Amino acid sequence: MTDTCPYEKDRNDGGIFIMTSVPDSVGASSASLTQSAVMQGDAELVLRKLPSDFFRCCVTSPPYWGLRDYEADGQIGAEDDPMEYIRRLVVVFEQVRRVLAHDGTLWLNIGDSYTSGNREYRAPDKKNPVRAMSHRAPTPTGLKPKDLVGIPWRLALALQEAGWYLRSDIIWEKPNCMPESVRDRPTRAHEYVFLLTKSLNYSYNRDAARGPNGRNRRTVWPIPTEPFSGAHFATFPPRLVENCIFPSTQPGDWVLDPFFGAGTVGVVCKENNRRYVGVELNPAYVRIALERIERTQPRLLPEAGGWPDESV
Ligand SMILES: C[S@@+](CC[C@H](N)C(=O)[O-])C[C@H]1O[C@@H](n2cnc3c(N)ncnc32)[C@H](O)[C@@H]1O
Numbered sequence: 080m081t082d083t084c085p086y087e088k089d090r091n092d093g094g095i096f097i098m099t100s101v102p103d104s105v106g107a108s109s110a111s112l113t114q115s116a117v118m119q120g121d122a123e124l125v126l127r128k129l130p131s132d133f134f135r136c137c138v139t140s141p142p143y144w145g146l147r148d149y150e151a152d153g154q155i156g157a158e159d160d161p162m163e164y165i166r167r168l169v170v171v172f173e174q175v176r177r178v179l180a181h182d183g184t185l186w187l188n189i190g191d192s193y194t195s196g197n198r199e200y201r202a203p204d205k206k207n208p209v210r211a212m213s214h215r216a217p218t219p220t221g222l223k224p225k226d227l228v229g230i231p232w233r234l235a236l237a238l239q240e241a242g243w244y245l246r247s248d249i250i251w252e253k254p255n256c257m258p259e260s261v262r263d264r265p266t267r268a269h270e271y272v273f274l275l276t277k278s279l280n281y282s283y284n285r286d287a288a289r290g291p292n293g294r295n296r297r298t299v300w301p302i303p304t305e306p307f308s309g310a311h312f313a314t315f316p317p318r319l320v321e322n323c324i325f326p327s328t329q330p331g332d333w334v335l336d337p338f339f340g341a342g343t344v345g346v347v348c349k350e351n352n353r354r355y356v357g358v359e360l361n362p363a364y365v366r367i368a369l370e371r372i373e374r375t376q377p378r379l380l381p382e383a384g385g386w387p388d389e390s391v
Contacts, residue, residue, distance in 0.1 A: 097365075101119075112129075112333075115348070115355045115356070116355075117339065117345065117358075117365055118358045120358065122337035123174055129174075129178045132177075132181060133178050133179075135183055135328045136282075136327040136333075136334050138315075139337055140315060141189065141338045143190045145157070145161075145212055155338075159217065162233075176243065179277045179335075180282075182278060182281045185273075185274070186274055186323035188271070189230060189270065190271070191228060191231055191267070191271075192227075195217065231271040235273050235275075244281075245275055247274040248298065249273070253301075256268035256269075256304070272319070272323070284326045285326070287325040288322075296322075309370075310367055315343040315344065316343075317347050317350075325351075328353055335357075336356075338359070341367045341371060342368025342371050345357050345371075345372045346371055349375045349377055350377060
């Protein structure tokens, strides 16, 4: 760990319950969770302590394979073998499935990665050492140098095999994507969001998912990224989180993010009167998330909703 959590013991802080050592009793019954909470620890281990059939919705973005160093022992994404990375995520999402309500939904944002092309080291980013993994995994068995790994679909199919209903793949198009210094392929300007469910029938308010023209939502969401200077990694644009929670939840419902990062899901939930649990491994990011959430005010008006312009 690079930092210690300033919250040395559990305390109630401005309406958020912060847990730095999550007791087993949290999951004794759903009655033991009454207000939003940020829990510091490993996603799988913390989720094991949470009550079954509890959350209406999960919106999350796990670390991408081999991309960023979140500087915490036990972090996901640093595995040499992408299939090991997928296996670890499937185990975490088995716990997510258990804690989701029967009619719950999972909105899973995930991006792809390339094999290293036999380069083992990345030049360190002097301005921001957290940004990229300095070590690049050797080309995994079965893949070739410069191969696109296909992580999003490998993960989606592994989750489907584990029992999830795979209901939709959504392209998050980034109109302001980062330039890439590549000359032999197009610049990547998208990531995936998968909609997965625990059951055949699930909570989904179609009316909260209409575009300005009244049409049912489309599967391509053009949403610019919004860099957040306090964190050294990509945070969710709040609009993307709204697109997920508005059709899936009502005010007062519980939302989960097991890879909380800088806490964008908590910010959007607080603004829109949803309760949430965020789990984050790195105590420094827990602090960033709490500071952001504390600065956030709930909206007084009904949720604005609405959808990004959809040209298709
Ligand atoms: C892509 S970031 C999430 C960003 C978040 N969506 C936001 O808007 O700020 C992924 C996060 O997962 C955390 N993480 C990595 N391994 C973890 C683990 N085993 N358990 C819990 N969190 C973990 C990282 O520290 C990082 O903050």
